[in-house]
């Protein structure tokens with residue numbers, strides 16, 4: 074379909090993070106202390122890990138929202154576009170669904186990728202066509218989060234960064250949106266970095282699952298399609314009872 078960018082070379086990583094260090098002003102210890110990561114075009118990396126281990130800091134570092142002390146974040150293509158979705162949809166309540174999605178394309182450097190027909194196409198993909206004129210303050214949490222994803226997609230991103238996008242939703246809505254996102258990511262060939270606290274969500278969405286153990290980075294990786302992975306194995310890693318831990322190149 075027309076919205077799929079799929080412009081990234083499959084031979085080059087979509088994203089490469091090397092030796093990233095970040096200490097917040099006044100903090101006694103670094104939040105990130107030499108983190109490495111490679112993300113390939115079209116894959117979804119689901120990032121799990123304990124609260125406070127630095128997952129959101131890493132996501133913001135990748136998004137360019139966090140100044141780094143050292144290290145590099147490189148993209149596979151100079152034109153590569155990023156879009157970010159946070160837990161809070163952060164919509165303009167008085168604007169309609171359509172206007173909120175259209176904002177994503179209008180006020181960025183990526184005007185060249187934006188057009189009105191694309192917004193209409195997205196409304197269809199997102200299952201929001203019937204709500205296009207509804208002010209977003211009248212939406213449910215799940216509908217609002219779909220609009221937030223739509224606003225991100227309006228810039229035709231190559232890489233989508235998702236920070237606990239569904240954690241504020243009820244379990245049934247969350248499960249529906251996970252399935253919906255899974256289809257969407259495949260349809261649009263998106264490369265995805267997903268931070269989540271939900272092990273099932275990581276298993277549903279992740280081509281790879283990385284466990285972010287703390288400032289030094291990842292301590293374990295699972296590739297469910299290749300090796301299989303269960304919630305129990307992952308929980309064992311949370312509990313520190315998994316023998317396979319250690320510094321893990323991912």
Ligand SMILES: Nc1ncnc2c1ncn2[C@@H]1O[C@H](COP(=O)(O)OP(=O)(O)OP(=O)(O)O)[C@@H](O)[C@H]1O
Pocket residue numbers: 097098100104122123124125126127128129130131
């Ligand atoms: N803006 C900030 N200023 C100072 N310290 C911060 C800031 N944001 C995060 N931190 C600290 O950096 C560390 C990593 O936080 P971060 O939010 O990245 O972790 P996280 O793994 O995403 O946590 P959670 O799963 O609870 O969202 C924590 O010790 C946190 O207190």
